[in-house]
Amino acid sequence: MNLTRAERVSRRYGDILALDQVDLDVRAGELVGLLGPNGAGKSTLLNLLVGLRRPSSGRVELFGGDPRTPAARRQLGVTPQETGLPGSLRVGEVVDFVSAHYPDPVPRAELLDRFGLTEQTRRQCGGLSGGQKRRLAVALAFVGRPRLVVLDEPTTGLDVEARHTLWEAIRAFHADGGTVLLSSHYLEEVEALAQRVVVIGKGRVLADDSVEAVRAVVGVRRVSLTADVLPALPGVVRTERTDDGRTHLLTADADQLVRDLVTTGVDFRDLEVRPTSLEEAFLAITSATQPVSA
Numbered sequence: 001m002n003l004t005r006a007e008r009v010s011r012r013y014g015d016i017l018a019l020d021q022v023d024l025d026v027r028a029g030e031l032v033g034l035l036g037p038n039g040a041g042k043s044t045l046l047n048l049l050v051g052l053r054r055p056s057s058g059r060v061e062l063f064g065g066d067p068r069t070p071a072a073r074r075q076l077g078v079t080p081q082e083t084g085l086p087g088s089l090r091v092g093e094v095v096d097f098v099s100a101h102y103p104d105p106v107p108r109a110e111l112l113d114r115f116g117l118t119e120q121t122r123r124q125c126g127g128l129s130g131g132q133k134r135r136l137a138v139a140l141a142f143v144g145r146p147r148l149v150v151l152d153e154p155t156t157g158l159d160v161e162a163r164h165t166l167w168e169a170i171r172a173f174h175a176d177g178g179t180v181l182l183s184s185h186y187l188e189e190v191e192a193l194a195q196r197v198v199v200i201g202k203g204r205v206l207a208d209d210s211v212e213a214v215r216a217v218v219g220v221r222r223v224s225l226t227a228d229v230l231p232a233l234p235g236v237v238r239t240e241r242t243d244d245g246r247t248h249l250l251t252a253d254a255d256q257l258v259r260d261l262v263t264t265g266v267d268f269r270d271l272e273v274r275p276t277s278l279e280e281a282f283l284a285i286t287s288a289t290q291p292v293s294a
């Protein structure tokens with residue numbers, strides 16, 4: 001069953017085509033990571049799915065209906081990228097205030113414990129650190145026991161420990177049968193949490209598959225070597241030089257690249273061919289896409 005769906009959805013802001021005919025389905029019980037660089041269109045897509053904006057064309061559904069209806073909203077938990085908390089209210093008061101909107105909220109102590117905020121219960125929101133504010137904003141998405149939680153870059157700006165606390169809370173919700181759609185710049189976050197990854201770049205869905213399959217589709221490999229001079233070689237999607245004097249070439253066809261290297265007669269040493277991380281694969285597919293013309 002689809003909890004939310006975008007069907008050939010486009011969204012313009014003036015001349016900017018932020019989303020270009022995007023299709024996305026999120027089924028009950030999934031944990032989906034939406035991955036893309038700055039300006040890819042992630043927030044725009046999430047805002048359309050949760051009814052904060054309307055598409056310029058195409059169709060958006062939430063729980064089979066219009067995302068803007070109160071009935072759909074009640075089953076949804078959202079943390080947008082930017083959130084404001086009332087500075088003079090205490091953490092516990094904010095949780096109580098939001099809880100009051102739901103018939104069966106998660107008890108305050110349980111929610112704050114899950115998000116590592118028990119000690120801050122009586123602290124005014126204005127006195128929280130940036131990371132604590134972010135954790136509270138994310139915690140509020142879970143208070144009404146939603147069927148679907150949509151989180152826009154939930155862990156941006158958090159230190160490692162706070163990020164792991166959030167990951168645990170998200171995993172626990174998912175393990176209990178909850179559905180999650182989250183956007184991230186952090187590839188390790190998507191790898192750590194999601195079963196399915198949707199890669200978005202320049203307003204288009206570039207890949208929608210398991211993390212492993214996305215890597216396989218892209219098929220980017222890293223060919224590393226040491227050489228004093230290297231000519232330009234066909235099929236190289238990215239070149240990096242590291243401090244140890246090694247050159248790393250990313251390519252979809254490592255065998256051909258090695259053949260080309262040998263043909264050029266270039267003097268190289270210590271050749272190594274390895275699969276790439278998701279991050280490298282992701283950079284390769286997003287940089288290989290032509291810009292969307294408005």
Ligand SMILES: Nc1ncnc2c1ncn2[C@@H]1O[C@H](COP(=O)(O)OP(=O)(O)OP(=O)(O)O)[C@@H](O)[C@H]1O
Nearest residue numbers: 013016018036037038039040041042043044045081
């Ligand atoms: N309200 C707006 N008015 C004009 N342009 C906008 C608006 N919101 C987004 N855009 C543009 O639409 C494109 C997609 O932006 P969006 O915020 O959806 O990307 P994103 O993937 O969430 O980026 P980030 O990771 O930086 O948050 C960008 O070019 C952005 O500048």
